[in-house]
Amino acid sequence: MSTFNPNTRIGILGGGQLGLMLLQAGIDWNLTVHILDPDAEAPCRHLATSFTQGALTDYDTVYQFGQTVDLLTIEIERVNVDALEALEREGKRIFPQPSVIRIIQDKRVQKQFYRQHNLPTADFILTENRADVPQVLAQKPDFLPAFHKLGRDGYDGRGVQRIATSEDVEKAFDAPGVLEKAIDFEKELAVIVARNEQGQTATFPTVEMVFHPEQNLVEYLFAPAAISETVDQQAQDVARKTAEAFGIVGLLAVELFLTKDGQVIVNEVAPRPHNSGHHTIRANVTSQFEQHWRAILNLPLGDTSILTPAAMINLLGEPGHSGPAQYEGMEALLAMPGVFPFLYGKKITRPFRKMGHITVISPDVNGLKAKADAVKETIKVKSKG
Amino acid sequence: MSTFNPNTRIGILGGGQLGLMLLQAGIDWNLTVHILDPDAEAPCRHLATSFTQGALTDYDTVYQFGQTVDLLTIEIERVNVDALEALEREGKRIFPQPSVIRIIQDKRVQKQFYRQHNLPTADFILTENRADVPQVLAQKPDFLPAFHKLGRDGYDGRGVQRIATSEDVEKAFDAPGVLEKAIDFEKELAVIVARNEQGQTATFPTVEMVFHPEQNLVEYLFAPAAISETVDQQAQDVARKTAEAFGIVGLLAVELFLTKDGQVIVNEVAPRPHNSGHHTIRANVTSQFEQHWRAILNLPLGDTSILTPAAMINLLGEPGHSGPAQYEGMEALLAMPGVFPFLYGKKITRPFRKMGHITVISPDVNGLKAKADAVKETIKVKSKG
Numbered sequence: 198m199s200t201f202n203p204n205t206r207i208g209i210l211g212g213g214q215l216g217l218m219l220l221q222a223g224i225d226w227n228l229t230v231h232i233l234d235p236d237a238e239a240p241c242r243h244l245a246t247s248f249t250q251g252a253l254t255d256y257d258t259v260y261q262f263g264q265t266v267d268l269l270t271i272e273i274e275r276v277n278v279d280a281l282e283a284l285e286r287e288g289k290r291i292f293p294q295p296s297v298i299r300i301i302q303d304k305r306v307q308k309q310f311y312r313q314h315n316l317p318t319a320d321f322i323l324t325e326n327r328a329d330v331p332q333v334l335a336q337k338p339d340f341l342p343a344f345h346k347l348g349r350d351g352y353d354g355r356g357v358q359r360i361a362t363s364e365d366v367e368k369a370f371d372a373p374g375v376l377e378k379a380i381d382f383e384k385e386l387a388v389i390v391a392r393n394e395q396g397q398t399a400t401f402p403t404v405e406m407v408f409h410p411e412q413n414l415v416e417y418l419f420a421p422a423a424i425s426e427t428v429d430q431q432a433q434d435v436a437r438k439t440a441e442a443f444g445i446v447g448l449l450a451v452e453l454f455l456t457k458d459g460q461v462i463v464n465e466v467a468p469r470p471h472n473s474g475h476h477t478i479r480a481n482v483t484s485q486f487e488q489h490w491r492a493i494l495n496l497p498l499g500d501t502s503i504l505t506p507a508a509m510i511n512l513l514g515e516p517g518h519s520g521p522a523q524y525e526g527m528e529a530l531l532a533m534p535g536v537f538p539f540l541y542g543k544k545i546t547r548p549f550r551k552m553g554h555i556t557v558i559s560p561d562v563n564g565l566k567a568k569a570d571a572v573k574e575t576i577k578v579k580s581k582g
Numbered sequence: 583m584s585t586f587n588p589n590t591r592i593g594i595l596g597g598g599q600l601g602l603m604l605l606q607a608g609i610d611w612n613l614t615v616h617i618l619d620p621d622a623e624a625p626c627r628h629l630a631t632s633f634t635q636g637a638l639t640d641y642d643t644v645y646q647f648g649q650t651v652d653l654l655t656i657e658i659e660r661v662n663v664d665a666l667e668a669l670e671r672e673g674k675r676i677f678p679q680p681s682v683i684r685i686i687q688d689k690r691v692q693k694q695f696y697r698q699h700n701l702p703t704a705d706f707i708l709t710e711n712r713a714d715v716p717q718v719l720a721q722k723p724d725f726l727p728a729f730h731k732l733g734r735d736g737y738d739g740r741g742v743q744r745i746a747t748s749e750d751v752e753k754a755f756d757a758p759g760v761l762e763k764a765i766d767f768e769k770e771l772a773v774i775v776a777r778n779e780q781g782q783t784a785t786f787p788t789v790e791m792v793f794h795p796e797q798n799l800v801e802y803l804f805a806p807a808a809i810s811e812t813v814d815q816q817a818q819d820v821a822r823k824t825a826e827a828f829g830i831v832g833l834l835a836v837e838l839f840l841t842k843d844g845q846v847i848v849n850e851v852a853p854r855p856h857n858s859g860h861h862t863i864r865a866n867v868t869s870q871f872e873q874h875w876r877a878i879l880n881l882p883l884g885d886t887s888i889l890t891p892a893a894m895i896n897l898l899g900e901p902g903h904s905g906p907a908q909y910e911g912m913e914a915l916l917a918m919p920g921v922f923p924f925l926y927g928k929k930i931t932r933p934f935r936k937m938g939h940i941t942v943i944s945p946d947v948n949g950l951k952a953k954a955d956a957v958k959e960t961i962k963v964k965s966k967g
Contacts, residue, residue, distance in 0.1 A: 201912035203925060217609065224606045224629065226912075227927035244609065246628045482920055482943070497917035504889050527586035532882035535867055540588060542612035558867070 201496065203227040208266035210253050212241030214541040214551070215272035215470045218478070220244045222486035233262045240542040256280045263289055270447065270493050272469055274298050275350060292493040293447040293468040300443070301468050305348040305375045314442040317435060317462040319454070320378040327371035334363055334376075342379040345369040357413060380462065382454040386422055387473035388436035389485055390449045391492045398440060399498035401485065403432045404473055406452070409513075412549050417569055418509040420476050423562070424455065431461040439463055448489045450474065472511070472554070479537050479556045480507035505558045508565040510572055512538070512553035514546035520580030522546035530576045535559055536568070538576065552578045586881065588612040593651035595638050597626030599926040599936070600657035600855045603863070605629045607871035618647045625927040641665045648674055655832065655878050657854055659687050660735060677878040678832040678853040685828070686853050690733040690760050699827040702820060702847040704839070705763040712756035719748055719761075727764040730754040742798060765847065767839040771807055772858035773821035774870055775834045776877045783825060784883035786870065788817045789858055791837070797934050802954055803894040805861050808947070809840065816846040824848055833874045835859065857896070857939070864922050864941045865892035890943045893950040895957055897923070897938035899931035905965030907931035915961045920944055921953070923961065937963045 212234030450471030483499025597619030835856030859870030868884025
C-alpha cells in the first residue's frame, strides 16, 4: 500500500456542493485539492488549494487541468471522458475510472450493463427518437406505465418523463433514450458502496428515500431504512455486486427499488458521493466523503456503522422566488437540538434549486419524520426583497 | 435575535490549527472568513475567503485587519488588545471581548480575577522578578512545591517552571510572574463553556486530561471523565461560574484540578476553542467549533451531548526529528476502526511540536486507553530522509 502523502496533488472535476463536502472532509488529512468548475461563483471557489474556471465537458480544458495534478476524481459525471481516457493512457491516476464514468453517463449503456451482468433492474427497451416510442408501445402495450429517460445529460429529475398512457408519448424525448417499465415499488432505497484498488469493499447501511411527488428530488431520507433484515441483506448484496461488476475504485451510490413483491432491483447509480449519503457526515462513524478519499487514495476503508439514526431533508429554493438567496428561520432552526443545516453557498436561488440540506439526528427512529417535518416548516430559502 | 447572514464578514486573528477547524466547521453554514496570521505557510492559508500575512501583536496590523470585517474573533490570545479595544470603541463586534482577552493574557491578572470573584484556585503570590522568588519563599516556606509562571506570553508548556525546593529558585523567570502553590491533584479536568450575547450558556461534558510527564502538553484526553457525579457537578458549576464571571461571549475552556480531597479548582482558562475539545468534532452532537460560531454569531447554542465515548491524543513531532514533516503509519492507522487523524498541515516538524491530533471513539469506555496507546505506537511524525 502506497505511503500516505498529503502533498499529492488531487484534482476534482466539479466544484459544487459535493466538491465542497469533499474539500471539507479533506481538511482532516490536510489534502491538497485543486478544483475545475465552469462557474466562477462555484461553492468551492475559496476553499480549494487552487480554483480553475473552465468547462468540464471540454476536451482541452479537462486534459490540461488533469496534467497539473497527480490524481483526478469527479463530483459530477457530465465530464469529458475522452480527455480522461487520454490522461489515463498517459499514466494519470483517475478514480472512478473513465470506463466506469462512460457507462454511467449514458442511461442506455448503463441499463445494458445491468442486463449483461445479471443485475436485477426494470425491463427496458432502447429508443432512438420520439417516433420510436409509440412504435415500441404498439408492439408491447403491457409496457405501460413506463418512464422515458434521456440517454445522456439528464439529472436532478430532468430528462425523465412518465408515460402513463399512449397519449403521453408526445412527452417522450426526441433523442436517444430508454423506455423503462415503471416499477410498482414499495419503497426506494439506496446503498453507497466504496471500493479501493485492492478490491476491498464497504457498504453504508441501507437508507430509504422519499421523493417529492412532483420534483423527482429526494424530499426525505431516513437512515437506517425501515425494512426487514431479508430485504436489507438483498439491498446490500445487489449494491455490492453492482460495484464489483463495475470494478469501480471510489464510491458507487446505488439507488434501488423495493418492489411490492419483495424484490430489490437497481434503479440507477452514481459513481461519486451522493445525496443519499449526506447524513453520514453527522450520523455514521465514517462519512461518505471521507470514504471517497479513502477509496481513491488506496487507503483502508472506514467503518460505516451508524452512530445515531438520522433523517436528511434537501433544502430547496422556495417556489416563486428567484434571485439572491436568503435563509429565513436559521435561528429557529438552530434552536432545535440535533438539527444540522448545511448551506451550499449558491448565491442565486430558484424554485426547487438544491440550496443545501439539513441532517436531523435522534435516538428515536420514530420521531425522525415529525422532526424533519418541523424542520421543513422552519427554514425557507427565498430571494431578497 | 439578529437574522443569520452568511455574508457577514468574519475575521479570525490567527490561522493555526484552531482557525483551521473553525473554518472547517464554518463551511456548513457557508461562512465568509478572513484570516490574519504572521506565517505565510499557516494551516489556514488556502482555506480562508482571504488570507492576510501580518503580526497579531502589531497595533496597526490588527487595527487595519479589523476594519475590513464585520465581526472579529481569535484563535490565539497573544494579540494586540489595544487595537481590539479601539475597534470595539468604534462599534466593531469583537468576541471574545477585548476586556476578557486582556485579563486572560496575563496570568497575574487572571489569578487575581479568580480571587476577586471567589472562584476556587490554587493559592498564589505575585512576583516582579527572579529575586522576588527566594524572598517570598523565605517568608512562606510551606508554599513549596510551587510553580513559577510567567505573567505573559507563556503557552504550550513554555513559561512554567516547577520550584520543588529552595534550590530551584534559579529556574524562576526574571520577569513579572506568579508563584503558585502546587496542587496535589487526583486528576486534571476540563470543561468548555459557551456563552452567547443573550447570556445563554452551555457546557460540554467534563473531560479528563492526562499530561505528558515532561512536555506539559496533553498526552491523552478521555471523554467523558471517569469521575463521580458529585465531582462532575462541581466541575460543571465552577466552569459555568467562571464563564459568567468573565461575561464572555464565545467559548471559555476551563482547565481544572480535582484535588486529592475532592475539591474542584480552576487551573487556567482560554477564551477560544481548545485542545480539550477536539474530540467533540467526532464524539458530540455539536462540536466546540460549531459552538464557537453559534456563540459569537448570537445564535442558539447547540446540544453538547455525547454521541460516543472518545479519547484524543496529540500527534507530536517525534524527538530527534526536525525538518519537512512526513507521516509514518497513516495506512495502518486508518485501518483501525473509529480512529480519526487530523493533520494540521504544518510543513516543518520539530520535537514535540503539535502536528495534529487523533480522535479515537469506542462504545466501550474502558477500551479507550488501550486503543489510544495502539494509536500512539502506530503513527509517527518524522522529518524526511
